[in-house]
Amino acid sequence: MPIKPRIAAAAAEMAAWRRDFHAHPELGYEEHRTSAIVAEKLASWGIEVHSGIAGTGVVGVLKGRTPSNRAIGLRADMDCLAMQEANNMPWRSTVPGRMHACGHDGHTTMLLGAAKYLAETRDFAGTVHFIFQPAEEGGGGALKMLEEGLLERFPCDAVYAAHCDPMLPLGTITAVPGPVMAASDKFEIHIHGKGGHAARPHHAIDPVLTGSHIVVALQSIVSRRTNSFDSVVVGVSTFNSGSAMNVIPETAVLTGTVRTLKPETQHATQRLLTEMVQLTAQAHGAAADVTYHRGYPPVVNSAHEADCSARAAAAIVGAEQVLTSYTPSMGGEDFAYLLLQRPGCYVKLGQRTTPETGYALHHQRFDFNDELTPIGASYFAQLVEQELPV
Numbered sequence: 280m281p282i283k284p285r286i287a288a289a290a291a292e293m294a295a296w297r298r299d300f301h302a303h304p305e306l307g308y309e310e311h312r313t314s315a316i317v318a319e320k321l322a323s324w325g326i327e328v329h330s331g332i333a334g335t336g337v338v339g340v341l342k343g344r345t346p347s348n349r350a351i352g353l354r355a356d357m358d359c360l361a362m363q364e365a366n367n368m369p370w371r372s373t374v375p376g377r378m379h380a381c382g383h384d385g386h387t388t389m390l391l392g393a394a395k396y397l398a399e400t401r402d403f404a405g406t407v408h409f410i411f412q413p414a415e416e417g418g419g420g421a422l423k424m425l426e427e428g429l430l431e432r433f434p435c436d437a438v439y440a441a442h443c444d445p446m447l448p449l450g451t452i453t454a455v456p457g458p459v460m461a462a463s464d465k466f467e468i469h470i471h472g473k474g475g476h477a478a479r480p481h482h483a484i485d486p487v488l489t490g491s492h493i494v495v496a497l498q499s500i501v502s503r504r505t506n507s508f509d510s511v512v513v514g515v516s517t518f519n520s521g522s523a524m525n526v527i528p529e530t531a532v533l534t535g536t537v538r539t540l541k542p543e544t545q546h547a548t549q550r551l552l553t554e555m556v557q558l559t560a561q562a563h564g565a566a567a568d569v570t571y572h573r574g575y576p577p578v579v580n581s582a583h584e585a586d587c588s589a590r591a592a593a594a595i596v597g598a599e600q601v602l603t604s605y606t607p608s609m610g611g612e613d614f615a616y617l618l619l620q621r622p623g624c625y626v627k628l629g630q631r632t633t634p635e636t637g638y639a640l641h642h643q644r645f646d647f648n649d650e651l652t653p654i655g656a657s658y659f660a661q662l663v664e665q666e667l668p669v
Contacts, residue, residue, distance in 0.1 A: 281595060281657075282595065282653045282654060282657045283396060283661070285399065285400070286392055286393075286396050287653050289392060290649075290652065293389075293649075293652045293656065294652065296316075296320075296388050296391060297384050297385055297387075297652060298649075299316075299370070300379065301372065301646070301647070302370045303373060303374065304359030304377040304378055304379045305357070306359060306361060306377065306416075307358040307413055307414025307415070307418035307420060308333070308334045308358075308420070310335040310357045311335060314330065314335045314336070314337050314413070317337050317357070317391065318330050320391055320394075321337070321339040321409065324399070326340065326341045327339065327340040328340075329432070329433075332427055332429065333413055333414070333426075334423075335357070336410075336412055336413050336423075336424050338409065338410055338432075339394055339408070339409035339411075340406060340409075340433065341397055341406065342401075342405070342406050343401050343404045343406070343407075343667060344401040344402065344403070344669060345404035346405075347404040347406075347667065348405070349404065349406070350405055350406040350407070350434055350435050351405075351406075351407060351436060351437050351438070351439065351662075351663065351667065352408040352410050352435035352439070352617070352621070353390055353407065353410065353438075353659050353662075353663070354410040354411075354421075354438060354439070354440040354614060355383070355386040355440070355441075356383045356387070356413075356415035356416075357386075357387050357411055357412065358383060358413055358414050358416050358420070359377050359380070359383065359384075360377075360378055360379070360381060360416055360641060361376060361377065362377075362378050362380055363378065364378040364380070364643060365643040365644050366643075366644055366646055380642060381416065381640050381641060382640065383415065383416075384647055385647030385651065385652060386440075386443070387411060388652055389441065389655035389656045389659065390409055390659060392653070392655075392659075393655075393656045393660045393663070394409050396656065403664050403667040403668065403669060404668060408435055410424070410438075412424060420613060421614060421615075421616040421617055425616055425620065436622075437581075437584050437587075437621055437622050437624075438614075438618065438620075438622075438623035439584070439623055439624055439625075439626075439659070439662060440617075440626075441625070441627070441628050441655055441658065442612070442625070442626075442627055443629075443630045443647055444627040444628060444630065444640075445630055445637050445638060445639060445640065445648075446629075446637070447627065447628075448629045448631050448632070449629050449630055449632045449636070449650055449654075450629060451601075451628075452588075452595075452596055452601050452626055452627070452628055452654075453601075453603075453605045454580075454585050454626050455607075456580050456581070456582040457579060458540040458578065458579050458580075458607050459605070459607050460577060460578035460610055460611060460612045460615070460625070461510070461512070461539055461578075461607065461608065461609045461610065461611060462537075462538065462539050462542075462545050462577045462615075463536065463574040463575045463610070464536065464537040464571065464573055464574045465534065465537070465574060466534065466552060466570065466572065467534050467570040467572075468493065468556050468567055468568070469531075469568045470520075470530060470532070470533070470560055470565055470566075471529070471530055471565060471567070471568075472485055472486035472489060472531070472564075473527075473529065474527055474528055474529040476526070477524070477526055477527055480527060483527040484564045485527050486520055486531035487521065488563065489559070489563040489565045490518060492559050492562075492563065493515075493555070493559045493567070494518070496559050497513050497555060497556070499555075500513050500548060500555065505544065505547070509539075509544045510538075511537070511538065511539050511548055512538035512539075513536075513548065513552065514536050514537075515534070515535040516534055516535045518532075518533050519531065519532045519533075520532070537552065540609075542577075552571070556569050575611040575613045576615040576616065578612050578614055578615045578618060578625050579615070580624045581618075581623060584623050584624040587624065587662065587665065587666055588624040588626050588662065589601050591658055591661040592661075594661050594665070595657045596654065605627070610640075628654065628655050629651075630648035630650075630651045631648075
């Protein structure tokens with residue numbers, strides 16, 4: 280694998296950074312330690328540092344050896360998840376109930392590795408903005424950075440990001456045009472029935488029975504009301520009602536998620552869900568209120584930038600290891616907000632070499648594979664040198 284020699288020589292150093300981040304995970308908008316380390320390292324390499332964007336966000340600005348009006352942005356996320364780690368390696372989380380279970384410790388490290396290399400070589404023309412973002416895990420840190428003038432302060436012609444993927448073998452990189460991750464919406468359903476004695480259900484209106492029919496009915500949105508060629512997920516994740524076995528409660532509350540890849544499918548699913556809930560409740564003599572929250576938009580790669588990413592990836596791992604067609608994920612990712620403002624590409628980097636490196640994202644045994652760091656850092660560096668040639 281033609282990893283850049285300077286980056287390969289720094290592999291052990293980068294692994295140490297990554298394991299330190301892993302041992303000290305921080306939730307969204309609380310990444311004070313992480314962002315301070317990022318800012319210190321960038322400054323030590325002569326990169327112009329801007330901190331405090333969206334609270335804990337950091338942007339490093341580096342100009343190449345040749346002036347140019349061209350500029351690109353490279354983004355990494357820094358936050359962890361609120362979950363307990365089950366690993367026992369020396370760098371396991373030292374913070375109870377906090378864990379880097381999605382590889383953001385590795386993403387931050389890969390971008391730092393690329394920044395260090397590019398600061399040393401400056402073999403490009405124009406400007407690179409290294410964007411270290413807070414709160415990807417549900418906090419919408421990318422949107423917050425945009426609202427605080429990210430692209431006005433640091434103009435970019437295109438934006439790029441990468442995410443580790445334990446489902447793919449190490450050395451595989453996806454660079455796919457079009458939708459690659461889903462819009463992630465959520466809903467709350469409040470069912471209003473009539474309480475009573477469990478032995479006399481005919482005198483009550485049971486919200487538990489009503490809710491059960493709603494859960495089943497919602498599955499027909501995917502199976503019978505949506506084009507079979509569209510990808511949709513409708514899932515009820517919580518169902519809360521009642522407190523005693525001999526009492527029919529007054530209310531029930533259901534929550535869940537909707538994932539879609541196309542705006543028109545998103546709109547249709549929201550309408551169908553609301554109608555189905557209310558009419559199913561009415562059929563049982565109950566009433567229901569639906570609150571639907573739009574979450575992250577779908578991640579949609581632009582064709583030109585996907586091709587740029589594929590060429591840069593091929594230079595690092597070989598063309599045979601680059602996938603330009605890959606099934607979209609129904610997971611969500613707030614890099615989507617940046618892609619609504621600028622063309623760009625979100626790639627996935629395979630990390631699986633052993634069963635231990637194949638635990639799924641958000642699993643309590645997940646750990647970023649440090650063998651991936653030089654590959655990811657080299658990919659970012661190659662992308663800059665390719666797209667901003669001297």
